[in-house]
Amino acid sequence: MSGKKKVLVAIMDGLGDRGCPEFGGRTPLQATPTPNMDWFVANGSAGLMDVIAPGVRPGSDTAHLSLLGYDSHRVYTGRGPFEAAGIGLVGRRGDVAFRCNFATVDGNMSVTDRRAGRIKEPDTTELVKALSGLSFDGIEALVREGTEHRAALILRGKGLDPNVTDVDPHELAPILESKPKAPPAAATADALNRFVARSHEILSKHPVNVRRRKEGLPEANILLPRGAGSFPDIDPFPEVWGVRAAGVAGVGMIKGVCGVCGLDVVEPPAVCTGGMDSDFGAKMAKALDALGGYDFVLVNFKAPDVCGHDGDAKAKAAVIAKLDKAFGYLRENMPKDLVVAFTADHSTPCGLLDHGGDPVPLCIYSDGVAPDEATTFDEVSVARGRIGRIRGMDLLPICMDLANRSEKFGA
Amino acid sequence: MSGKKKVLVAIMDGLGDRGCPEFGGRTPLQATPTPNMDWFVANGSAGLMDVIAPGVRPGSDTAHLSLLGYDSHRVYTGRGPFEAAGIGLVGRRGDVAFRCNFATVDGNMSVTDRRAGRIKEPDTTELVKALSGLSFDGIEALVREGTEHRAALILRGKGLDPNVTDVDPHELAPILESKPKAPPAAATADALNRFVARSHEILSKHPVNVRRRKEGLPEANILLPRGAGSFPDIDPFPEVWGVRAAGVAGVGMIKGVCGVCGLDVVEPPAVCTGGMDSDFGAKMAKALDALGGYDFVLVNFKAPDVCGHDGDAKAKAAVIAKLDKAFGYLRENMPKDLVVAFTADHSTPCGLLDHGGDPVPLCIYSDGVAPDEATTFDEVSVARGRIGRIRGMDLLPICMDLANRSEKFGA
Numbered sequence: 001m002s003g004k005k006k007v008l009v010a011i012m013d014g015l016g017d018r019g020c021p022e023f024g025g026r027t028p029l030q031a032t033p034t035p036n037m038d039w040f041v042a043n044g045s046a047g048l049m050d051v052i053a054p055g056v057r058p059g060s061d062t063a064h065l066s067l068l069g070y071d072s073h074r075v076y077t078g079r080g081p082f083e084a085a086g087i088g089l090v091g092r093r094g095d096v097a098f099r100c101n102f103a104t105v106d107g108n109m110s111v112t113d114r115r116a117g118r119i120k121e122p123d124t125t126e127l128v129k130a131l132s133g134l135s136f137d138g139i140e141a142l143v144r145e146g147t148e149h150r151a152a153l154i155l156r157g158k159g160l161d162p163n164v165t166d167v168d169p170h171e172l173a174p175i176l177e178s179k180p181k182a183p184p185a186a187a188t189a190d191a192l193n194r195f196v197a198r199s200h201e202i203l204s205k206h207p208v209n210v211r212r213r214k215e216g217l218p219e220a221n222i223l224l225p226r227g228a229g230s231f232p233d234i235d236p237f238p239e240v241w242g243v244r245a246a247g248v249a250g251v252g253m254i255k256g257v258c259g260v261c262g263l264d265v266v267e268p269p270a271v272c273t274g275g276m277d278s279d280f281g282a283k284m285a286k287a288l289d290a291l292g293g294y295d296f297v298l299v300n301f302k303a304p305d306v307c308g309h310d311g312d313a314k315a316k317a318a319v320i321a322k323l324d325k326a327f328g329y330l331r332e333n334m335p336k337d338l339v340v341a342f343t344a345d346h347s348t349p350c351g352l353l354d355h356g357g358d359p360v361p362l363c364i365y366s367d368g369v370a371p372d373e374a375t376t377f378d379e380v381s382v383a384r385g386r387i388g389r390i391r392g393m394d395l396l397p398i399c400m401d402l403a404n405r406s407e408k409f410g411a
Numbered sequence: 412m413s414g415k416k417k418v419l420v421a422i423m424d425g426l427g428d429r430g431c432p433e434f435g436g437r438t439p440l441q442a443t444p445t446p447n448m449d450w451f452v453a454n455g456s457a458g459l460m461d462v463i464a465p466g467v468r469p470g471s472d473t474a475h476l477s478l479l480g481y482d483s484h485r486v487y488t489g490r491g492p493f494e495a496a497g498i499g500l501v502g503r504r505g506d507v508a509f510r511c512n513f514a515t516v517d518g519n520m521s522v523t524d525r526r527a528g529r530i531k532e533p534d535t536t537e538l539v540k541a542l543s544g545l546s547f548d549g550i551e552a553l554v555r556e557g558t559e560h561r562a563a564l565i566l567r568g569k570g571l572d573p574n575v576t577d578v579d580p581h582e583l584a585p586i587l588e589s590k591p592k593a594p595p596a597a598a599t600a601d602a603l604n605r606f607v608a609r610s611h612e613i614l615s616k617h618p619v620n621v622r623r624r625k626e627g628l629p630e631a632n633i634l635l636p637r638g639a640g641s642f643p644d645i646d647p648f649p650e651v652w653g654v655r656a657a658g659v660a661g662v663g664m665i666k667g668v669c670g671v672c673g674l675d676v677v678e679p680p681a682v683c684t685g686g687m688d689s690d691f692g693a694k695m696a697k698a699l700d701a702l703g704g705y706d707f708v709l710v711n712f713k714a715p716d717v718c719g720h721d722g723d724a725k726a727k728a729a730v731i732a733k734l735d736k737a738f739g740y741l742r743e744n745m746p747k748d749l750v751v752a753f754t755a756d757h758s759t760p761c762g763l764l765d766h767g768g769d770p771v772p773l774c775i776y777s778d779g780v781a782p783d784e785a786t787t788f789d790e791v792s793v794a795r796g797r798i799g800r801i802r803g804m805d806l807l808p809i810c811m812d813l814a815n816r817s818e819k820f821g822a
Contacts, residue, residue, distance in 0.1 A: 018779050018781060019779045021779075025779070025781060025782075026781060027781050030781065053805065053808070054801055055805060055812040056808060056812070056817070057812060057817050057819045059821020059822040060822065061822050062820050062821030063821065072821065076821060079821075253822065355819055357808065357812030359799075379797070380797055383783060383799065384795075388799050389800065
């Protein structure tokens with residue numbers, strides 16, 4: 001068997017679309033010249049992909065799990081673990097994760113500010129330090145700050161169960177006592193309530209809050225957990241495929257999916273903002289750089305999704321034109337022994353303002369793959385390609401096979 | 412997320428075919444101009460569909476279950492429940508249904524006429540009335556008359572099991588005692604035998620049979636149950652999709668599938684005969700009318716299947732030409748916010764005289780869906796469309812997604 005290749009999977013978030021009146025019923029991708037993406041299609045293979053299944057509207061989390069070869073229906077347990085992992089708090093099997101807000105409560109434990117005046121670093125960093133090392137009857141609590149007032153909490157110990165209600169009242173009201181939704185979750189709810197009470201004691205007395213009181217700022221005297229989810233039972237990607245793997249992404253949830261699947265997270269340069277002004281070329285360069293130290297790199301470009309949610313087809317077309325230049329950079333700078341796949345994690349049709357269940361266009365390129373009859377990259381013309389219509393879960397095995405990295409099944 | 416659309420799924424029963432010598436090896440659909448169906452294809456998307464799975468020959472019941480999004484391999488339990496539901500006797504989970512004949516037995520309980528002289532309404536209506544309210548140790552019997560000598564029976568109670576043999580000997584012979592095929596079905600077989608004995612007592616003395624004896628007609632002095640099947644464990648379609656749903660169909664089994672799945676059954680006008688002389692335009696108009704009160708409507712056109720079973724390719728072509736006019740009516744009269752899908756439930760190749768396992772052509776049209784490269788509706792040219800080749804079970808999720816009615820999986 002010949003030498004192993006490296007693999008680059010580029011995800012253009014929410015790229016797929018439906019016919020837009022701005023473009024006479026064509027999609028933004030159909031309406032925008034993409035000579036570089038088209039070069040890959042003309043010299044590679046193309047097709048359509050149902051990221052989860054036909055007609056199913058994927059979230060970005062379930063979609064990226066599928067694109068990494070996992071069965072989302074089996075491993076997805078909710079948003080909490082990926083949000084936690086997205087800010088670097090990667091749990092393990094059996095852990096229960098929560099999204100949290102630093103908030104302000106009065107003497108009656110009623111919330112007066114759900115964001116504690118949009119408190120941020122370095123205050124949150126100091127407060128989180130004071131909460132480290134708490135444990136309750138063998139259940140350990142791990143806390144990490146996110147952006148602004150956001151944080152994540154992991155409970156770690158034996159017999160934990162994510163089937164508990166929120167402490168966060170989601171409005172200016174007394175905080176709630178977490179309750180088990182079923183009897184096996186009683187110990188988890190109890191540990192969570194004790195964590196909230198103990199953290200309130202610690203935070204109330206903390207010098208940061210003493211100072212904020214003096215300065216007339218809302219105290220961050222409580223952490224309000226919500227959205228319990230258990231860490232999914234996932235075989236780490238590097239072990240499954242025997243590769244060094246990294247994800248280049250700016251969005252917390254995508255970083256979280258990468259983290260939970262065992263990929264190293266590579267931070268994009270600051271010029272990659274995640275918005276329409278993002279420097280896609282710099283992110284593509286970062287992904288190519290990462291291929292120096294990794295065998296597999298996934299890179300996510302967030303901007304097309306933002307345009308779809310905004311319903312701005314013309315902005316989406318402009319983003320696509322800019323993205324195509326990043327593929328020009330890739331084309332000129334990629335190593336010879338590389339398998340390149342590019343696609344979307346889902347459509348975000350501008351007419352829908354949310355994720356759609358449409359199949360997304362896919363191109364797989366590798367030096368030596370016989371080109372098919374598809375020559376342009378859009379939602380319709382890739383149907384002429386020989387990939388046909390596949391599921392998102394199938395993408396990784398195809399790429400790994402073309403990279404000469406898959407095991408033979410049978411003799 | 413933008414506004415919800417309504418959905419019309421039109422099933423041309425047995426439409427698909429194979430090459431016919433009458434048409435120089437082309438299919439009836441290839442050989443017949445279908446300008447209106449072609450308009451939908453040219454302005455929508457097209458592809459091929461394996462209603463169950465590649466090469467599997469569907470029944471009309473399993474096919475329609477798939478087309479309503481159910482996994483037939485999981486939910487299908489036999490023909491009985493759909494036949495019962497088709498004549499309006501819709502059972503629920505746990506019920507066991509039987510197809511029955513009104514028949515004539517002599518003094519030795521031997522069948523002398525399996526159809527009791529093709530007895531029909533109003534006699535059967537009177538006889539069924541006399542059988543209402545029977546019960547045996549907590550097992551209730553529900554009976555309903557069908558067309559002519561046909562009827563349906565439901566046994567309802569705890570612990571029923573469809574694993575019992577027929578009472579109907581299927582020939583002029585002594586009636587059979589129903590036996591359990593496995594021990595857990597003993598109580599069901601016992602209740603069934605007691606129902607048959609008791610109904611024989613009641614029917615023998617019934618004034619309708621006294622009159623028939625006098626007139627020299629065969630008495631309908633027994634009901635002969637056969638084909639036990641339990642009502643499938645089906646989540647009602649309106650609950651699954653959050654829609655008001657109806658089926659427009661004339662064929663009992665299709666009405667039965669609709670009824671079992673929780674769709675309201677809308678009777679087509681009398682000019683819709685189910686045969687080659689049926690007024691397809693009137694049925695399409697009825698389906699469009701139904702969309703006034705329902706979010707989802709399935710309409711079934713039976714005639715192409717009849718031609719296939721008859722092996723009459725030219726009649727099938729004539730039916731297709733007439734059907735195309737009904738699609739012209741649809742095209743001119745449909746509301747703007749409608750998702751239209753049209754296809755077949757299976758092929759009924761004229762050379763086969765029965766259902767085939769061929770993939771069937773499919774078109775999905777909705778205002779704003781970017782058209783693909785397919786422009787004509789037949790078994791071959793739809794392969795140029797971007798739907799590719801999907802399974803019957805996937806059709807509903809795709810339609811509901813395009814109608815903005817599907818839930819997001821993930822965040």
